Amino acid sequence: MQSPFKAAELQALLDEMARDAPFPSIDALNARLAQRMQQYNTTPQPELGGLSPDQAAQLLYGDWATVGAFRVTGEAAPEALLAVPFVADARLLMAYLGANGPVKLTPKGNLTRAAVAELAPQLRSEALLEERGGLAPLPVRNEDDVRWLPVLKHILLFGKLATKRKGLLLSARGRALLPEPQVGSLFVELFLTFFRQFDLRYLYSGTPHLGLQQTLPYAFFQIGRTAHDWTPFAPLADAAWLQSARDPFASWERDHPEARFNAFRYRVLEPLVLFGLLERRLLPAAAPYLRRAEYRCTPLYSQLLRFAFDVP
Structure with a gap:
C-alpha cells in the first residue's frame, strides 16, 4: 500500500523513529507508527482544501x-423544487410521455421533430443558456438542436423514469414520482442520476x-x-x-x-x-x-x- 505521507513527512517520521530507537519491541514500534498515522489522518491538509x-x-x-x-x-419547500429548471423540464417531458406514450423515436433513437417543436419552447433549461456573443439563435428542428433535451431524455432513461418499448414511455417509477407531492424524491433521483450515472464529459x-x-x-x-x-x-x-x-x-x-x-x-x-x-x-x-x-x-x-x- 502506498504511504499516506508526502516525501518530506515520511523523512521526518523516519528521523523521529531513528531518534527514539531502539524500541523495546516490534509492537512498540507499530504502536508509534499507528499513532503518527492517526495524527496525520486527522490533521487538516492544505492540498485537501483544509x-x-x-x-x-x-x-x-x-x-x-x-x-x-x-x-x-x-x-x-415543494414550490421551490417545482421551480428548479431541470426538475420542471423533467416533469414536462415525463408528463408528455405519460399523455402521448409510446412517443415515436427516429431510427437514431431521437425524439421526432413534432415532439421537439412542442417541447423545446417550454424548456426552462434552455433559457439559462449563456448569451451567444450577439449571434442569432440557431434554428431548432431536431433533438440535437436543443442543448439540454438529449441530456434530459438520457437522465430519465438512466434513472428508469422512462423506458423504451415501441417508442419512449413513462415507466411505473416515473408515474410514481411525477405528482407534485413527490417532487422532493424526484429531485434526489434526478440529481443522483445526473452526477453519478451520466458521463459528464459529454x-x-x-x-x-x-x-x-x-x-x-x-x-x-x-x-x-x-x-x-x-x-x-x-x-x-x-x-x-x-x-x-x-x-x-x-x-x-x-x-x-x-x-x-x-x-x-x-x-x-x-x-x-x-x-x-x-x-x-x-x-x-x-x-x-x-x-x-x-x-x-x-x-x-x-x-x-x-x-x-x-x-x-
Whole structure:
C-alpha cells in the first residue's frame, strides 16, 4: 500500500523513529507508527482544501444517500423544487410521455421533430443558456438542436423514469414520482442520476479529467464554503477542484490558464445552475463573447446538499 505521507513527512517520521530507537519491541514500534498515522489522518491538509484525510475519505467513499459524509436530500419547500429548471423540464417531458406514450423515436433513437417543436419552447433549461456573443439563435428542428433535451431524455432513461418499448414511455417509477407531492424524491433521483450515472464529459469535450466526476462530493463541499457571494468561475473552480483529480496541463492550457477550468465550469457549475443550487451572472464587457461568469450559492444549496463528518 502506498504511504499516506508526502516525501518530506515520511523523512521526518523516519528521523523521529531513528531518534527514539531502539524500541523495546516490534509492537512498540507499530504502536508509534499507528499513532503518527492517526495524527496525520486527522490533521487538516492544505492540498485537501483544509480537510483532513479522514474527512476527505468520508466525502469521497460514500453513496450520497446512506454512507459517507455527503447526502442529497429533497427537503425543501415543494414550490421551490417545482421551480428548479431541470426538475420542471423533467416533469414536462415525463408528463408528455405519460399523455402521448409510446412517443415515436427516429431510427437514431431521437425524439421526432413534432415532439421537439412542442417541447423545446417550454424548456426552462434552455433559457439559462449563456448569451451567444450577439449571434442569432440557431434554428431548432431536431433533438440535437436543443442543448439540454438529449441530456434530459438520457437522465430519465438512466434513472428508469422512462423506458423504451415501441417508442419512449413513462415507466411505473416515473408515474410514481411525477405528482407534485413527490417532487422532493424526484429531485434526489434526478440529481443522483445526473452526477453519478451520466458521463459528464459529454458536457465539455476538452481535457478528460476523469478524476473530476469521481471526486464531486469534495467539489460540492468546497463550493458551499467558497461561493457565498458572487465568485468568478476560475477562482471558484481552483478552490473546489481537488488537485489530485486534475489531469496534467495540456500544452494549450499553459497558454490559456483560465480555459483549464472550463471542464469544471461546464461539468459542475452549469449543471448546479440547472438544479437551482447556484445562480450565474455575466459581467459587462466590450463584446458579449468577452463577458466573464460569476456564480454564487442559492438558499437551496444548504437545504438540499448536506455534509456531516463522523468524529474519530
